[in-house]
Each structure stands twice: as structure tokens, then as C-alpha cells.
Amino acid sequence: MTDATAADMTIAAATSRGLWGEAARRFLNHRLATLGLVMLAVIVLACVLAPLIAHYGPNDIDLRGRNQPPGGIHWLGTDGTGRDIFARILYGGRISLTVGFVAVAISAAIGIFIGCVAGYFGGKVDLLLMGLIDMVLTFPRLVIIIAFVAVVGPSIFNTMVVIGLLSWPSIARLTRGEILSLRNQEFILAARSLGTSPSTIILEHILPNVLSPILVAITLDVATVILLEASLSFLGLGAQAPAASWGNMLRDARTLSILESQPWMWMPPGAMIAIAVLSINFVGDGLRDALDPQHIMGGK
Amino acid sequence: MGADMLAIDRAARAIGQQAVLSVQGLSVEFGPSGNSVYAVNDVSFELAEGESLAIVGESGSGKSVTVQTLMGLIRKPPGRVTTGRALFRGRDLLAMPDSELRRIRGRDIAMIFQDPMSSLNPVLTIGLQLTEALREHQGLPVKEAERQALDMLDLVGIANAAQRMQAFPHQFSGGQLQRIGIAMALVCKPSILIADEPTTALDVTIQAQIVELVVRLQKQLGMAIIWISHDLSLVAGFVDRVAVMYAGSIVEQAPVERLFAAPVHPYTIGLLNSIPSLNAANTRLVPIKGAPPNVTLPPTFCAFAPRCEHTVARCREAKPVLETVGAGHATACWRWRELAQAPRMPAAPIERVAAAPASQAPLLVVSGLKVHFPIRRGVLRRQVGAVRAVDGVSFEVMRGETLALVGESGCGKSTTGRAVLGLERPDEGSILFDGKDYAGATGDALKQRRRDMQMVFQNPFGSLNPRMTVGRIIGEGLRAQKIGTRASRDARVSELLALVGLREALRNRYPFELSGGQRQRVGIARALAANPKFIIADEPISALDVSIQAQIVNLLDDLKTRLGLTYLFVGHDLSMIRYLSDRVAVMYLGRIVETGSTNAVFGAPLHPYTRALLSAIPVPDPKAGGTRRRIVLGGTVPDPSRPPPGCHFHPRCPLATDICARVEPQVRDFGANGAGRHLVACHHAGEATP
Numbered sequence: 005m006t007d008a009t010a011a012d013m014t015i016a017a018a019t020s021r022g023l024w025g026e027a028a029r030r031f032l033n034h035r036l037a038t039l040g041l042v043m044l045a046v047i048v049l050a051c052v053l054a055p056l057i058a059h060y061g062p063n064d065i066d067l068r069g070r071n072q073p074p075g076g077i078h079w080l081g082t083d084g085t086g087r088d089i090f091a092r093i094l095y096g097g098r099i100s101l102t103v104g105f106v107a108v109a110i111s112a113a114i115g116i117f118i119g120c121v122a123g124y125f126g127g128k129v130d131l132l133l134m135g136l137i138d139m140v141l142t143f144p145r146l147v148i149i150i151a152f153v154a155v156v157g158p159s160i161f162n163t164m165v166v167i168g169l170l171s172w173p174s175i176a177r178l179t180r181g182e183i184l185s186l187r188n189q190e191f192i193l194a195a196r197s198l199g200t201s202p203s204t205i206i207l208e209h210i211l212p213n214v215l216s217p218i219l220v221a222i223t224l225d226v227a228t229v230i231l232l233e234a235s236l237s238f239l240g241l242g243a244q245a246p247a248a249s250w251g252n253m254l255r256d257a258r259t260l261s262i263l264e265s266q267p268w269m270w271m272p273p274g275a276m277i278a279i280a281v282l283s284i285n286f287v288g289d290g291l292r293d294a295l296d297p298q299h300i301m302g303g304k
Numbered sequence: 305m306g307a308d309m310l311a312i313d314r315a316a317r318a319i320g321q322q323a324v325l326s327v328q329g330l331s332v333e334f335g336p337s338g339n340s341v342y343a344v345n346d347v348s349f350e351l352a353e354g355e356s357l358a359i360v361g362e363s364g365s366g367k368s369v370t371v372q373t374l375m376g377l378i379r380k381p382p383g384r385v386t387t388g389r390a391l392f393r394g395r396d397l398l399a400m401p402d403s404e405l406r407r408i409r410g411r412d413i414a415m416i417f418q419d420p421m422s423s424l425n426p427v428l429t430i431g432l433q434l435t436e437a438l439r440e441h442q443g444l445p446v447k448e449a450e451r452q453a454l455d456m457l458d459l460v461g462i463a464n465a466a467q468r469m470q471a472f473p474h475q476f477s478g479g480q481l482q483r484i485g486i487a488m489a490l491v492c493k494p495s496i497l498i499a500d501e502p503t504t505a506l507d508v509t510i511q512a513q514i515v516e517l518v519v520r521l522q523k524q525l526g527m528a529i530i531w532i533s534h535d536l537s538l539v540a541g542f543v544d545r546v547a548v549m550y551a552g553s554i555v556e557q558a559p560v561e562r563l564f565a566a567p568v569h570p571y572t573i574g575l576l577n578s579i580p581s582l583n584a585a586n587t588r589l590v591p592i593k594g595a596p597p598n599v600t601l602p603p604t605f606c607a608f609a610p611r612c613e614h615t616v617a618r619c620r621e622a623k624p625v626l627e628t629v630g631a632g633h634a635t636a637c638w639r640w641r642e643l644a645q646a647p648r649m650p651a652a653p654i655e656r657v658a659a660a661p662a663s664q665a666p667l668l669v670v671s672g673l674k675v676h677f678p679i680r681r682g683v684l685r686r687q688v689g690a691v692r693a694v695d696g697v698s699f700e701v702m703r704g705e706t707l708a709l710v711g712e713s714g715c716g717k718s719t720t721g722r723a724v725l726g727l728e729r730p731d732e733g734s735i736l737f738d739g740k741d742y743a744g745a746t747g748d749a750l751k752q753r754r755r756d757m758q759m760v761f762q763n764p765f766g767s768l769n770p771r772m773t774v775g776r777i778i779g780e781g782l783r784a785q786k787i788g789t790r791a792s793r794d795a796r797v798s799e800l801l802a803l804v805g806l807r808e809a810l811r812n813r814y815p816f817e818l819s820g821g822q823r824q825r826v827g828i829a830r831a832l833a834a835n836p837k838f839i840i841a842d843e844p845i846s847a848l849d850v851s852i853q854a855q856i857v858n859l860l861d862d863l864k865t866r867l868g869l870t871y872l873f874v875g876h877d878l879s880m881i882r883y884l885s886d887r888v889a890v891m892y893l894g895r896i897v898e899t900g901s902t903n904a905v906f907g908a909p910l911h912p913y914t915r916a917l918l919s920a921i922p923v924p925d926p927k928a929g930g931t932r933r934r935i936v937l938g939g940t941v942p943d944p945s946r947p948p949p950g951c952h953f954h955p956r957c958p959l960a961t962d963i964c965a966r967v968e969p970q971v972r973d974f975g976a977n978g979a980g981r982h983l984v985a986c987h988h989a990g991e992a993t994p
Contacts, residue, residue, distance in 0.1 A: 189766050189767075190761045190762070190763050190766040190767035191766060191767050191768055191769045193722075193727060193759075193761065193767075194759070194761055194767050194768075194827070194830065195769075195780065195784075196727060197725050197726075197727055197754060197758065197759045198754060198758070198780055198781035198784045198785075198830070198833075198834075199750070199751045199754040199755075199781070199784045199785055200780060200783075200784040201784070204784070208769075208772070209769050209772075212769075212771040212772075213769070213770065213771055
């Protein structure tokens with residue numbers, strides 16, 4: 005009864021807006037999520053507009069100004085070869101973020117597809133696909149990636165693809181679980197009884213209803229992949245010199261003397277990784293709260 | 305007004321009886337002030353020692369919140385008690401500290417709940433949970449507590465109680481669990497038992513068992529009962545007094561005979577009119593118009609006014625208070641005096657529109673249908689058995705008639721319906737529709753069948769995709785069957801909205817914006833989109849409020865006449881089925897035990913199960929309680945993966961002899977000449993039940 009009344013109130017509140025409008029309102033009410041979204045937007049914009057913001061190219065060498073601390077000419081200082089740290093942060097962000105988004109897009113596409121097929125059709129198909137998922141999950145991801153990159157050669161493209169190809173099982177699992185809980189709902193039965201084809205049922209009835217948790221998972225995955233790319237670049241397996249990425253900027257700064265006396269070379273990329281990951285995680289949490297269908301539909 | 309009400313109560317009660325509980329002017333709100341849900345508004349009632357009071361109302365009427373407030377069970381916040389007192393033997397339950405209330409709760413006032421499974425802790429044994437209260441409240445030593453718990457289990461009719469003390473909740477059936485819930489509530493011998501819809505989740509024969517048990521225990525233990533229910537017919541049989549609630553207020557309160565014989569409030573009258581009466585099957589139900597009330601408006605007017613036929617300006621301006629009508633009878637209506645003098649509405653009951661007589665040509669012939677669900681175990685998913693959900697079912701549906709498939713939960717009636725539509729794959733048997741066999745049809749054949757045959761589902765909340773608009777939901781069948789163009793489909797959706805009585809404006813709304821009744825209308829419109837001939841209605845009204853049920857039943861009735869439909873109606877509400885159907889098939893554990901015309905089956909049932917089922921129907925008549933003979937079945941429906949040999953019903957049957965345990969009874973025709981067939985599968989069909 006108490007739950008029902010609470011749900012009634014939410015429904016009354018939601019009536020004047022659409023479902024997504026209501027979710028957007030709740031998202032914007034979430035202070036950290038809004039902060040995360042703003043920070044992420046600033047970072048993405050800055051990276052995209054890098055040529056307009058930075059006065060130097062990422063690989064321009066200022067021979068007279070090597071190892072400069074932050075100042076008026078080089079805002080965040082320069083590295084050992086005289087490259088502008090600020091410019092490298094922006095251009096490196098392009099690579100780090102691209103890897104994050106593209107790799108997750110690949111893994112989400114594979115994961116959602118496999119999850120849908122396994123969850124909706126069930127039976128032997130499900131058994132087979134779940135077996136595949138378990139198999140992929142048993143691979144230590146980093147080791148496989150290192151081995152793969154060692155074979156095909158390190159490059160940004162290879163990194164994205166290999167991360168994408170190895171990260172889908174968690175999303176597939178999530179999708180499958182959501183679909184299993186939805187598959188026996190009466191509205192799915194109703195759609196079947198109307199003669200709706202399986203593909204339409206999946207696209208129109210199932211996906212919109214399982215999208216919220218998947219969207220949250222995908223968002224959080226982007227953060228994980230950015231960290232993964234940083235680790236790979238740090239190991240020298242991601243972006244190749246002279247191209248900058250946040251990870252290989254850290255790699256360049258890993259001698260003891262730099263760590264001790266030239267913190268402007270490693271602190272900015274480290275901070276950017278932390279800020280980007282944190283922002284994305286805030287956004288993910290906000291989405292989770294905003295999209296939780298319990299808020300909108302109330303319990304049964 | 306609280307005082308007024310108390311005076312009535314005092315006058316009504318015989319001398320010497322004392323109120324054990326007196327609720328005065330109770331109001332409860334939820335949510336922040338200014339944006340509140342007014343759940344309970346100024347509710348007052350008294351409960352005498354040993355009396356039983358029913359509080360009846362639809363969902364959202366505040367009946368549960370009222371008693372939960374008394375028990376200190378509502379969460380605060382968001383709940384707030386804004387006014388009122390609740391005196392238990394002179395002490396205010398609402399003002400006392402939690403620690404004191406805890407001592408009263410369970411010891412002096414106990415409660416049983418709707419869902420017995422979720423009100424018991426699944427990881428503790430029954431014995432431990434039963435003795436807990438005794439040790440907590442009375443400080444009894446373990447041995448003594450166990451002895452008393454055992455006695456109580458015996459009392460509520462749990463066989464083999466000593467052993468069952470060691471069992472866990474999941475090892476009991478629903479009916480047994482409710483008995484244990486009752487035992488737990490009564491173990492400290494409380495003076496008040498609050499029963500919050502304790503039989504709503506149970507089947508009708510089990511419901512009869514539980515009601516009988518509670519009534520017997522009340523006499524034995526001399527406690528007072530508050531029975532919360534949405535079902536006027538159910539409480540008619542056994543309570544002393546009824547309070548009818550609507551939108552958080554008591555609108556009428558009276559001794560039970562008086563409430564049924566001379567109701568005054570338009571809502572009470574409306575409720576009684578919307579229940580099909582068992583003797584007048586040919587008058588149309590009179591539903592209460594409109595939708596359930598909006599409790600987010602402050603209670604400054606009569607909440608029933610928007611749905612009432614007698615509303616005048618005054619009803620919208622001020623909230624009526626309870627006034628005395630007669631001895632112990634009070635109502636909150638501005639116009640009850642005028643209305644009581646005017647002849648009772650509706651003067652002449654409206655005859656149901658007679659449908660074209662059903663032809664003798666069958667539209668659907670199902671024979672020997674079996675649907676078994678495999679039970680798989682182990683890593684290799686080896687099949688170790690099967691749930692025989694449908695185990696050899698045969699029936700015919702004539703063109704233009706309504707055949708009702710009735711039975712308790714788990715009897716396979718829904719599975720049968722789904723198999724007919726092709727949502728479940730039959731293991732055996734044939735399904736002839738319009739002369740063509742569709743059993744196991746796939747692809748185009750199945751698609752074609754789905755133009756001719758559609759389904760209306762039970763749950764108006766679960767059967768509509770929450771992320772689709774009403775218009776898309778209704779048009780889905782047309783899109784799936786690729787019927788017409790986008791424009792013609794749009795036009796058809798408008799037509800369908802009008803057909804089921806929904807405003808065109810609702811087309812762009814989402815399901816969560818609709819009331820239960822409106823959602824069910826959407827479900828019906830969706831089923832009718834492609835002009836089917838045959839509709840399978842799977843319990844289409846059982847999830848709706850009583851006053852809305854009649855609206856939907858009338859709609860289904862009208863559509864049948866207007867569109868020449870044939871219905872297969874799956875249900876368990878026997879009084880509605882009697883009203884709706886031409887013929888009835890009674891199912892028990894995967895088999896049909898009796899089929900015949902509604903009049904024959906309800907008038908002269910021949911199978912002992914049908915008789916028990918019919919005798920368990922609650923009748924909306926307090927006087928019938930004493931004269932009607934009830935056949936209360938023992939035990940519960942057996943596990944359908946291991947049905948009893950021979951006749952499936954024999955372990956519970958009052959007529960069973962040894963042949964029943966050995967030989968499956970053949971179907972025999974008992975129909976009188978010209979009255980149609982009356983098929984019964986029983987060795988002892990027609991013998992008098994002891």
C-alpha cells in the first residue's frame with residue numbers, strides 16, 4: 005500500500021513528460037552525475053577542438069625550452085624533448101577517449117547481440133553461447149591482449165579491436181539475464197500471440213525495456229577501457245611514439261628523476277585519466293538512478 | 305463526527321459488551337505535506353470484545369493502511385498520522401513508545417497477511433518461528449513454548465504437527481502456510497486478530513477451509529477480528545458488522561444483514577449491483593462508472609461524487625460526515641435521506657442483450673490435448689520427469705458461444721488456452737479450428753491462425769509493454785500481420801479505441817498513465833485489431849477492482865454480440881463465469897472432469913469436485929451462510945508431476961472407493977434429451993455427497 009502510493013505519486017509526476025523526459029529530469033537532479041557530465045563534455049570538447057586551444061602541435065619541439073616547468077608560454081610545461089605538455093594532453097585525450105568509446109561500441113554490439121539471442125531463444129543456443137562466454141571470461145584479458153598485439157604489431161586500431169573483441173562477455177551476460185526475466189512477461193506473450201516476428205519482439209519489446217541497465221554497464225565499461233588503454237600504452241603496446249596518449253605520456257615520465265623533480269610531466273596525464281574515469285563513473289551512477297524502471301513503473 | 309459515530313456504536317451494542325479497540329478520527333497521509341497522498345481520512349470505528357468486523361474496500365481505499373497504522377507498521381516517513389487516536393483497552397496505540405507497542409503487537413493484537421509465503425522466514429523452521437513469539441512475549445521456557453506451539457498447530461489443522469515443527473516454510477502448500485501464519489498469530493492468544501486479505505492469494509476451496517478455520521478459532525478463543533477484504537460476498541457469510549471504505553473514508557457502516565438488505569450509500573449499492581447474483585443470471589450487471597478515486601486531492605468533498613449518479617453541487621463542495629441511519633447503521637452521504645425514499649435505482653433490471661443463439665457447429669474442437677513440461681536435472685539436462693500440465697483434454701467450442709474453462713490454480717486451464725493459441729506446443733492431441741488441424745502448426749499456418757484467434761491476458765499491468773504508447777500497442781497485430789497501410793492502420797486504431805470505450809486522446813499515452821480498467825480495455829482492443837473470430841480470455845478480470853470488473857464484463861458481452869465473437873473464457877471466479885458463459889468445462893489437475901451447459905453444471909453438478917467448488921463460492925447474502933451446505937474439501941491439489949493414479953481427484957473425494965484409485969474414469973454423457981450434452985468423468989457421478 006505504501007509502495008503503491010509512492011508509485012502513484014511518481015506516476016502523477018511523470019504524466020506530463022515522456023518517459024525519457026522524466027529520466028532526464030531525475031538525472032539532472034543527481035548533482036554528481038551532472039558534474040560528471042559537464043566535466044566529460046569539457047574534456048571531449050577540448051580534445052576535439054585541440055588545434056584551436058593549444059598553441060603548439062603535439063609533436064612540435066621547442067629545443068630551447070626543454071624540461072620547462074609550467075608557465076606563461078607552455079601552460080603545463082614541456083617534456084624532455086621540448087614538446088608542449090598541454091597540447092599533448094589534448095591530442096592524447098583524443099586517442100584515449102576514442103579507444104574507450106570505439107572499443108566499448110564494438111563490445112556492446114557483440115555483447116547485446118549474443119545476449120539477446122541466448123536469452124530469447126534459450127535452450128541449446130543459450131547453452132552453447134553461455135559456454136562461449138564462460139570460455140572468453142576465463143582468458144586473462146591483459147595477457148591475451150599483450151600476446152595479440154605482440155603478434156599483429158602495436159597500434160591504436162589493433163588495441164581498440166582487441167579490447168572490443170574481448171570485453172563483450174559481461175554485457176552479453178547482463179543482457180541475457182535481463183531478457184530471461186522479461187521473456188515470460190505477458191506483453192511478450194501477447195506480442196507472440198499477435199504473430200510478431202522474433203526480431204521485432206527483440207527490437208521493439210525487449211531492447212527498450214532492458215536498455216537502461218545495459219546503458220549503465222556500457223558507460224562504466226568506457227571508464228574501464230580507458231584505464232586498460234592507459235595500462236597498455238604504459239607498457240608500450242598501445243599508441244606508438246611519437247603519437248601521444250595519456251598512457252604513453254606516463255610511460256615517458258617513468259624515470260626516477262622525472263618523478264621526483266619534474267612532476268608536471270606525469271601529473272597532468274595521471275590527473276586526466278583519473279578525472280575522465282571519475283566523470284564517466286558519475287554519469288554511469290546517475291544513469292542507473294535515473295533509468296531504473298522501478299522509479300517509473302512502480303513494483304508490481 | 306467521531307463522537308457521533310461512537311454514540312451509534314454504543315447504542316448498537318448490547319449491554320455489558322465493551323469496546324476492546326476504539327479508533328477515533330484517524331487520518332494518515334503519505335509524502336511531503338503540500339504534495340500528500342491522503343490515504344486515510346478521519347476514520348472512526350469501534351470493535352467489541354469477541355466481535356468480528358469486516359473492513360471492505362477496493363485497492364487504494366485505505367483499508368490496509370488503517371490497520372497497519374494501528375499496528376505501527378507503516379513507515380514514517382513517508383507516512384504521517386495527522387489526527388486521531390486508537391484506544392486499545394483505554395491506551396492510545398498511536399501515542400505509546402515503540403517498545404510498549406511491540407509488547408502489545410503479537411501478544412494482544414496479532415495479524416495475518418495476504419501472502420503466507422513471504423510473511424514467514426524461509427530459512428528458519430516453523431517450530432522456531434512459532435516458539436519465538438511465546439518466548440519473547442511470555443518468557444516461557446523452550447519446552448513449554450514448544451508444547452503450546454504444538455497445540456496451536458493441532459488446532460489449525462496441521463497433520464503430524466510434531467514432525468512438521470522441524471520443517472521449513474517451502475515444504476508446505478499455500479493453504480497450509482496460511483494455517484501456520486494463523487497459528488503464529490494466535491499462539492499468544494491475542495484479544496484482537498487482524499486479517500489482511502488472508503485468502504486473496506488462495507484458491508476458492510482453500511479459501512473456504514481458511515474461513516471456516518478462523519471462524520471456529522474465534523469461537524474457541526473468544527477473540528475479536530478485523531477482517532480486511534475487497535470481497536463483499538466473502539465476508540457476508542461470517543462477520544457481525546461491515547464498514548465500507550472508499551478513498552480513505554468509511555462511507556457506510558452497518559450490521560451485516562442490514563448492509564446487504566438495506567444499503568444506503570450509493571457506493572455500497574453500486575458495489576452490490578456489480579456483483580453477479582447467483583439467481584438472476586439474465587440481468588445485466590450494473591457497473592459503477594468511472595475509475596478509482598484520486599487520493600492526491602485533499603479530502604474536502606465527497607470522494608465518490610465523480611462516480612455517483614446522484615451528485616449535486618453540495619457533494620463537490622463539502623465532505624459528508626457519518627450520520628446515523630438506524631441501529632448501528634451509519635453512512636456518509638449528503639443525500640441518503642432523499643435517496644432512501646426514492647424508489648431504488650435501477651427500477652427495472654436491464655435484460656442482457658440476447659446474443660444470437662449459439663449454433664451447433666463447432667468452431668474449435670480440441671481432442672486428447674496433452675502439454676507436458678519436462679523437468680530436467682543435472683549438468684546434462686537429462687529429463688527426469690514431466691509436469692503434466694494438460695493431460696488429455698477434449699472439448700468443443702460452438703460458433704457464437706462462450707465456453708468457460710474453470711478450475712483452481714495449477715489445474716492447467718491457462719496452459720490449455722495457450723496451447724490452443726499455439727503459445728505452448730502440445731505433446732499430443734489435435735486442435736481443429738474451423739475444420740483445420742493446427743496442433744504443432746508453425747510459420748504461415750500459425751500466422752494465419754493468429755488472425756482468427758486472439759487472446760486477452762490476465763494482468764493489465766504486465767501485458768502491455770511499458771515503453772510503447774497505447775496506439776502502438778493496439779496497432780501491433782496489424783503491423784505484425786502486415787495488414788493495410790500506415791494510414792488505414794491508424795484509422796483502425798481510432799476505431800478500436802472507440803469500440804472499447806477509450807478516448808482518442810489516450811492514443812499517445814503510455815500504459816503507466818492508465819488505470820487498471822483502461823489498460824484492460826487496451827488489451828481487448830489489441831486482441832480485436834485483426835478482426836478475429838475467436839477470443840481466448842485468460843482471467844481477464846481477476847486482477848481488477850470489483851467495481852471495474854463489471855465494466856469489463858459488460859464490454860466483453862457487448863463485443864460478443866456486436867462482432868459475433870466466440871469466447872473461450874479461462875477463469876476461477878465462479879459467479880462471474882456463471883454470468884458470462886453458455887457452457888462450462890471444469891478442470892482438475894490437467895483433466896476436464898465435467899462439461900455441460902452453465903445451467904446444468906451450476907444447477908445440478910454431478911462431479912463431486914464441481915460440487916465442492918460450487919459450494920465454496922461466497923454468496924453475497926448473509927442469510928445464506930447458515931442454510932447453504934458447504935462441502936469443504938480436505939487437503940490440497942497434488943503435485944502435477946506425480947498425479948495420483950486412477951481418478952486424479954480420488955485422494956480428496958468424499959465419494960472415492962477403491963475403483964477410483966485404480967481405473968481412470970471414462971467420460972459419460974448424463975445430458976437430458978434436448979438439453980445438450982452433460983459430460984462427467986467420474987465413477988460415482990451423480991451419487992449424493994455425504
